[in-house]
Amino acid sequence: MSESEVKQHIIQLRATLEKHNHAYYNLNNPTISDFEFDKLLKELQMLEDQFPQFADPNSPTQRVGSDRNEEFVQVAHKYPMLSLANTYNEGELLDFNGRVEKLLGRSVEYVCELKFDGTAIGITYINGKLERAVTRGDGQKGDDVTANVRTIKTIPLMLKGNDFPEEFEIRGEIILPHSSFERINAERAERGETPFANPRNAASGTLKMQNSAQVAKRGLDCFFYYMPGANKLQDGHFESMTHARNWGFKVSDEMKKVGSIQDVIQFIKYWDTERYKLPFDTDGIVVKVNSADYQGELGFTAKTPRWAVAYKFKAEQVVTRLLSVTFQVGRTGAVTPVANLEPVQLAGTVVKRASLHNADIIAELGLHLGDMVMVEKGGEIIPKIVGVDHQQRGLGLEPVVFLHHCPECGTALVRSEGEAAHYCPNENSCPPQIKGKIEHFISRQAMDINAAEATVEQLYNSGLVKNVADLYDLKFEQVVALERFAEKSARNLIDSIEASKQQPFHKALFGLGIRFVGATVAKKLSEAFTDIQSLSTAKAEQLTQVDEIGERIAQSVVQYFADERNQLLIQRLLQAGLNFKSDSVKKEALSNAFLGKILVISGTFVKHSREELKEMIEAHGGKIGSSVSKNTSYMVAGENMGPSKLEKVIQLGIPILSEDQFLEMINKD
């Protein structure tokens, strides 16, 4: 293939991948299998590696983000980012309609939309390509968060069709769907971090993260609702947004054009109850005059458009009695308090329990047993207590105190400095921790053993399985003798356990449930160490040399393997035949230029992205270090390398390679 043919092919691959991406994420209608998609993506990645001159920040390969650490640059908005006037009842909406009709001297069509509860974003496209994404900031200027926004899969990097303006801005709301919110908070709780209060905070916090590779994993989404200045191209707002939808933007299907304010009120009534069925938060309805001409005539006040208004839903809140607080112990030993409430109707369901998260939240609320508490339904499936009605507090109520001992095994709880959660340290004999560990071990992401939670409970209660190694000693006769088991189900379980022995090293490692070793970290560790033996004897300094492994993870790994009981467990798992070795079919090395060497990358580069450099290092036998130490062999330095890092490199006498010198060493330019 000639260079220009390669370029054409790259462009075509990108367009194809974007089309499938749109079908998958925006239309929920996949047009290709995951396997085929990955194959095309890999082909594109390979071509982009080989032909860096055709690199493009809007390539679908860039959706994974990067770990570049950059402060955000402030950018002025071309059109100020205004907010909306709020209304809270029918009367105020009728007043809004009255003002509009008076100013225009006629009645108008309105567009009704959901008011998405997230964080606003303005994205500029030039020639159909995503150019820049800026947050609201103070309304006049905001932060350039383009790198993070590029990782959001529903946001098009390249537009479809050809009838879009050469340059235009589109605005929308970046949100975190409930499912992602629950997952992130569960992960935070497990790490002892304070959970996000609601999906809105989580969305804006995520958008401001410094590491776009982390953002990519969070599951943000975006609905678009406004194109400043673009209405003049179309009859009205509804028509502009319909065009935007055709170009690939996610415009809510709930958007509706109506003929009168009475229809608007009907729309609001419908969503006041239906909103709880949506997979994300809305805090109201936005009403917009549709016609472009009338919008122009109505114009803006200093803060808000005169042609639009928000109707805010009342936060659904009820008052009920706090009956008791129970404490649940999770797989990692984290103790979570749960409020048991007098059952009460809230937003279409009966609420009996509310999460309290941790001791700080109990203290902040000043909860007493028997208090009348305000309960609200936010983004979470489980509602939360937002306050106490002090006027209704009876005499002599006892304050809620956090436990000092584990409710399951009686061990004294510990709370480490800087952590929000209390832990039960008795990880090897505390029943819910053991069951939790077994459940984690057999989960899909780990050993993928086909057994329900009730089965784990049964195996544990019967005394047959007290740790994950016991699973491999189970005999068919023992299982079939258990209640509710038949020949077939017992056989299936035994077969599934047997099959799990073939799971790759990284899954088995993840399955051990070492604190802070999630699926990604397990993968990194399994790539850096050939087998569990070498990992188990690694010192913290060796571990932190591995890409993405910091001090906290390293300490946790060392601590895990220092425990004799864990060593014993691994011995048994090895004897059972589990796969604790790296795949022998490693990516074939291109050369040994960096064999046994550890390279640290810092700064920004001209010819290649950091991801590309990392892959090149690995392909030539080297390893990537996350921080500079005496073990670092080379520092690959780009522009704007941090001064403290540079000083350390010089102090330790580590050779510095420029991007070109590095490429020369592997005979590439």
Ligand code: IVH
């Ligand atoms: S239109 C000039 N439409 O709510 C008017 N805003 O409280 C531009 N929001 O600033 C905004 N959903 O961040 C519009 N369907 C929607 C919206 C929406 C959420 C946000 C947006 C806005 C804020 C006002």
